[in-house]
Amino acid sequence: MVKREAGLRFDEMSARPPFERLSVPVRIRASKPDAATLGRYGGALLLLPSEPLAADWQALPHATALRHLFESRPRKPGDHFTLHVGERAQTEIAVAIVGRHASPFDCLVVAGRAARALLEDEPRAVLLLAQGLGREFQSEALCAAVAALQAAAFALPRFKTRATPPRLQRIDLAAASAPQGLKRALASAEGNNLARWLTALPPNLLDAASYRRLLQGYARRHGLRYEFLDERRLRRLGAGAFLAVARGNASRDAGIVRLSYRPRGKTRPDLCLVGKGICFDTGGTNLKPHQSMLEMHTDMEGSAVALGCLHALRSLDSPLALDCWLAITENRIGPTAYQPQEVVRAHNGTTIQVIHTDAEGRMALADTLSLAAAERPRAIIDFATLTGACVRALTERYSGAFTNRPATRALIEAAGVASGERVWCFPMDADFDSDLESPVADVMQCAVDGKGDHILAARFLSRFLPAGMPWLHLDLAAGLRRGGLGHIGTDITGFGVRFTLELLARDWTREAARP
Numbered sequence: 001m002v003k004r005e006a007g008l009r010f011d012e013m014s015a016r017p018p019f020e021r022l023s024v025p026v027r028i029r030a031s032k033p034d035a036a037t038l039g040r041y042g043g044a045l046l047l048l049p050s051e052p053l054a055a056d057w058q059a060l061p062h063a064t065a066l067r068h069l070f071e072s073r074p075r076k077p078g079d080h081f082t083l084h085v086g087e088r089a090q091t092e093i094a095v096a097i098v099g100r101h102a103s104p105f106d107c108l109v110v111a112g113r114a115a116r117a118l119l120e121d122e123p124r125a126v127l128l129l130a131q132g133l134g135r136e137f138q139s140e141a142l143c144a145a146v147a148a149l150q151a152a153a154f155a156l157p158r159f160k161t162r163a164t165p166p167r168l169q170r171i172d173l174a175a176a177s178a179p180q181g182l183k184r185a186l187a188s189a190e191g192n193n194l195a196r197w198l199t200a201l202p203p204n205l206l207d208a209a210s211y212r213r214l215l216q217g218y219a220r221r222h223g224l225r226y227e228f229l230d231e232r233r234l235r236r237l238g239a240g241a242f243l244a245v246a247r248g249n250a251s252r253d254a255g256i257v258r259l260s261y262r263p264r265g266k267t268r269p270d271l272c273l274v275g276k277g278i279c280f281d282t283g284g285t286n287l288k289p290h291q292s293m294l295e296m297h298t299d300m301e302g303s304a305v306a307l308g309c310l311h312a313l314r315s316l317d318s319p320l321a322l323d324c325w326l327a328i329t330e331n332r333i334g335p336t337a338y339q340p341q342e343v344v345r346a347h348n349g350t351t352i353q354v355i356h357t358d359a360e361g362r363m364a365l366a367d368t369l370s371l372a373a374a375e376r377p378r379a380i381i382d383f384a385t386l387t388g389a390c391v392r393a394l395t396e397r398y399s400g401a402f403t404n405r406p407a408t409r410a411l412i413e414a415a416g417v418a419s420g421e422r423v424w425c426f427p428m429d430a431d432f433d434s435d436l437e438s439p440v441a442d443v444m445q446c447a448v449d450g451k452g453d454h455i456l457a458a459r460f461l462s463r464f465l466p467a468g469m470p471w472l473h474l475d476l477a478a479g480l481r482r483g484g485l486g487h488i489g490t491d492i493t494g495f496g497v498r499f500t501l502e503l504l505a506r507d508w509t510r511e512a513a514r515p
Helices: 054-058 063-070 104-119 135-153 182-200 208-222 231-237 240-246 301-315 360-373 388-394 406-419 430-436 453-462 497-505 508-513
Strands: 026-029 043-048 080-085 091-097 125-130 170-174 225-230 255-261 271-281 322-331 343-345 351-353 379-384 399-403 423-425 471-475
Touching: 043 104, 043 135, 054 063, 063 080, 063 091, 080 104, 091 104, 104 135, 104 406, 125 135, 135 170, 135 182, 182 301, 182 497, 208 225, 208 255, 208 271, 208 301, 208 322, 225 231, 231 240, 231 255, 240 322, 240 343, 240 360, 255 301, 255 360, 271 301, 271 360, 301 322, 301 379, 301 497, 322 360, 360 379, 360 453, 379 508, 388 399, 388 453, 399 406, 399 453, 406 423, 406 497, 406 508, 430 453, 453 471, 497 508
Parallel strands: 026 170, 043 091, 043 125, 125 170, 271 322, 271 379, 379 471, 399 423
Antiparallel strands: 080 091, 225 255, 255 322, 343 351, 399 471
8 A cells, every 4th residue: 555645734724624714704784884984994895886876975985085986987887996095095995886687696796806806905894885776686785795705805725835814804794784695695605615625725635535534523513423434335335336436546545425414303314415526536547638637636626515515504504404425536547547448336236337537527426326315315416527528518607407307497597597606407318328328238437429428427327316316416617717707716616505505495305306
């Protein structure tokens, strides 16, 4: 067995898991802010419509300076600008112009730009206010701004010799009462921050063994049941698809983690969240080229998003009993790595002809889905950075959705629109299966030519679930995008937490279970 050098460890300050600092505290300030009040803040984020009324200006501190700069050139929805106010110009105001009919995605985009501009000066406390947007839309816009500030204030792992801790300590929201949806916005922001932090860790810090230890510590801290199915146990269970991928690893640390959250009185899971946790993907025997391998430490983002969803739902005291199943391994090259044309048997008895070792995600997920389904949940959602074909189909602005409940496609896409994490439902017709017919096994792992691979991957995964079990597969094409997406300014977007909370708020599990 090869023993790795210790290198960096989680007990270093710069790599310590941020479980207790995933968000900045938000408090409601009911009194109307004046210039003196504003002067006590290092910064303020102001949301305005594209055509404020005279009464809107009169309600704002430093109205003359704000209005002058606002009207100094034509402004349109989506624009933002900043100015310094006060006796010593000590307070920076970032103004975000929000269209009255802006989509949730557009609200997040402009709020994100303004939040990042505001936090460049590293204020310790920020005042958030909105004027002239209308009561219902104002709540949505304020929640978008809270999400944007939380994302911009959160520090991803950095390992510079001189680390700079985040400065923002408090967000005060100027409103008579908490806007509708604030609690969910904060929960989803924490889940997203957790997902992004995990995904950003370098592969010498987050390998299969350290990931497992981190999850065990997380479960202990948050009162979750933790179970680890190691390779020996998976071998007894017949999880040959997962074990094929893990075979090339230098050490025998791979396995499947199960985290369980149970509200009072619940025993059986209502929902299983399943995540692909490939900590590093070389491609295996079918080795990736340099550029394709450079970001492969992020190939575990599906598992990080599943964990982020669990975190958010638990913090909201969800009535759903949840299991989170994380398929954690690496996909390495070496003399013991699995090879094309092998035939392996999965947990549910299905035999698989291996075609390409870089299609490892669907192999690891196949057994994980089968094990999760054996617990008889009401529904399953899985998350995976699974195929380049989905990125080519949608770019990194949307993620792909696949479900065995076509009647819920409109609900799924509507949840994407409402959350600002947009998804597109692809077809799942049974005749696609003809492209995966194998002459020697029950199914081929993938097609040889790769055409429509995102759809074929979903059809492959569907074989490892009972026909009657509602299932949604998210291919996270938007998980990694240069310059970020929506309100997220980092390349790693953590896409999926906001979407999942919105989907469950629309009771997808119940709708999907309808006959």
